[in-house]
Amino acid sequence: NAGVTQTPKFRILKIGQSMTLQCAQDMNHNYMYWYRQDPGMGLKLIYYSVGAGITDKGEVPNGYNVSRSTTEDFPLRLELAAPSQTSVYFCASSPGQATYEQYFGPGTRLTVT
Amino acid sequence: AQTVTQSQPEMSVQEAETVTLSCTYDTSESDYYLFWYKQPPSRQMILVIRQEAYKQQNATENRFSVNFQKAAKSFSLKISDSQLGDAAMYFCAYRSNAGKSTFGDGTTLTVKP
Numbered sequence: 001n002a003g004v005t006q007t008p009k010f011r012i013l014k015i016g017q018s019m020t021l022q023c024a025q026d027m028n029h030n031y032m033y034w035y036r037q038d039p040g041m042g043l044k045l046i047y048y049s050v051g052a053g054i055t056d057k058g059e060v061p062n063g064y065n066v067s068r069s070t071t072e073d074f075p076l077r078l079e080l081a082a083p084s085q086t087s088v089y090f091c092a093s094s095p096g097q098a099t100y101e102q103y104f105g106p107g108t109r110l111t112v113t
Numbered sequence: 114a115q116t117v118t119q120s121q122p123e124m125s126v127q128e129a130e131t132v133t134l135s136c137t138y139d140t141s142e143s144d145y146y147l148f149w150y151k152q153p154p155s156r157q158m159i160l161v162i163r164q165e166a167y168k169q170q171n172a173t174e175n176r177f178s179v180n181f182q183k184a185a186k187s188f189s190l191k192i193s194d195s196q197l198g199d200a201a202m203y204f205c206a207y208r209s210n211a212g213k214s215t216f217g218d219g220t221t222l223t224v225k226p
Contacts, residue, residue, distance in 0.1 A: 042217050048212065
């Protein structure tokens with residue numbers, strides 16, 4: 001199993017550009033998450049999904065959009081990138097019960113200049 | 114909304130000694146799950162230990178144990194016989210029964226040889 005994969009690993013965007021961060025998991029997990037981690041800080045939940053076709057906002061959803069058309073994929077869309085979105089983005093997945101740990105991808109480092 | 118507070122931004126411990134990292138949380142839910150994750154410089158998130166709120170017995174995993182005080186909403190992590198490889202950032206995380214997740218801002222642990 002590849003686990004949770006994220007692409008790209010690094011990206012530099014200009015202010016106002018848009019992009020999609022890709023996340024895929026091959027563990028048949030129902031739950032998927034997107035977090036951002038600013039330097040020296042904890043993870044902030046952007047969006048999460050408890051199954052295909054179901055998404056919900058986290059703590060910091062503004063400026064982002066998600067979709068979940070399949071169990072495996074959970075892309076994160078950034079529209080009109082701003083410097084405040086410079087961060088490391090982590091995708092995670094988990095089996096269908098909250099008792100289970102989250103499995104994290106390696107992260108995407110995004111810089112908006 | 115749930116909040117997780119880690120009041121110690123940095124901690125240090127001598128190799129082979131014991132250290133305790135603090136975590137408090139706020140929730141109105143009665144059923145939830147708590148986790149400690151470790152993030153070394155590689156950025157990979159690694160599960161250290163988990164605790165189900167309905168269990169009174171404190172979780173242990175080898176050198177890692179927790180002190181879970183549900184009434185006080187406290188969930189501290191004790192690392193015994195500290196090793197150089199324990200140096201990392203440690204995050205306390207709350208997960209609701211519905212799957213929504215909240216992380217603290219982390220504690221950076223330094224292990225001195």
